[in-house]
Amino acid sequence: MAEALEAAERLCARRGARLTEIRRRVLELVWRSHQPVGAYTILERLGRERGRVAPPTVYRALDFLIAHGLVHRIASLNAYIGCAHPDRDHIGQFLVCSGCGSAAELDDRRIDRAIRSGAEAAGFAVERPVIELAGRCPNCRERGRDART
Amino acid sequence: MAEALEAAERLCARRGARLTEIRRRVLELVWRSHQPVGAYTILERLGRERGRVAPPTVYRALDFLIAHGLVHRIASLNAYIGCAHPDRDHIGQFLVCSGCGSAAELDDRRIDRAIRSGAEAAGFAVERPVIELAGRCPNCRERGRDART
C-alpha cells in the first residue's frame, strides 16, 4: 500500500496532475480497506479526521483518482478499489467474492481479446468494458464458509 | 415483443410461477422501451395506468422477472432490459451503446469460457458474471454521431 501511494505520487508528478492532500487521503483510505469500499464509508472515515466533509468532496476525489487509473469503480457493488498497476493502460477485470467480500483484479489478455472479438463480430466497438465476476475466492471456496449473499 | 410475452407466459406456466397482472405489465413496459429502462421510469409509467404505485411494487415485480430470467439488470446503468431467450439458461453479456443508449444482448460461449478459465486459473469460481461492454453500436459507429457521454 505504501508503494501504491508512492506510485501514485510518481504517476501524478509525471502527468502534472495534482495529488492534493484530500485526494491522497482518499486514496489511502481506499487502500486501507481490504475490500471494495463505498463512497459514504470513505466519507465517514475522512470526516473523523477533518470534521464535517460533504459528499462532493469524496466524489470529486474519487473522480480524479479514477480518471488517472489509480482507483477502479465496481459498478455491481457501488464501491471503489485501489488499482495496483495504474501505470499499465488497462481495463479492470474483477473477481468479487460473495463469501468474504474481497475483490481481486485480474488482467487477462485472453478475456480482453474474447470480448473485443465477440463484440466486433456484432459490429460493436468496445470502449469501456465492465467485467465483474461474482463468485467464490480460493479461501471461501475451500472452507465452504456461509455466503454473505 | 408480443412473442416475448407469450414466451414468458409459457415459461411461467411450465414452472408453476405466477405471472400476475402487475408482473406482466412491468414486463411489457420493459420491452416497450427499446433501451434499458430505469425502475423509476417503469414506476412512473405504471402509475399512469394504475394511479399511485410505490417503489416496492416495481422492484418486487423486477425481482420476480429477474429470478425467472425474463429480465436482466444492467448494473452499470442501474437499468433493466428484457431477455429474448429466457429459456436458455444463460448469463447475460451486454453491448451498451453510449451513442444511442441502446443495449444488445450477446451470448458468446468463447467469452464465457475465457472468463471462467481465467478466473479458475486464479482459483476463483465464477457464479454470476457481470459483462457489460460500453462502446459504439454499428449505427452510431457509422454515423460518427455525437456521443451522449
Added chain:
DNA sequence: CCATGCAATGTTATAGTGTAACATCCGCGA
C-alpha cells in the same frame, strides 16, 4: 506587489436508486 484567472474545495440542497417493515388482501386446501 497586485490583478486576475483557473483549479480545488466548501456548502447547501436535491436527485436518483433501492429496501425494511408491517398491513392487507385473496385464493386455496385442511
Added chain:
DNA sequence: TCGCGGATGTTACACTATAACATTGCATGG
C-alpha cells in the same frame, strides 16, 4: 369455515450521486 402462504399496498427510510453556487488558494503575467 379457518388458516396459511403468496402477492400487493403503504409508509418510511437508507444509500448513492450530482447540481449549483460560493469561497479559497495558488500561479502567472503586468
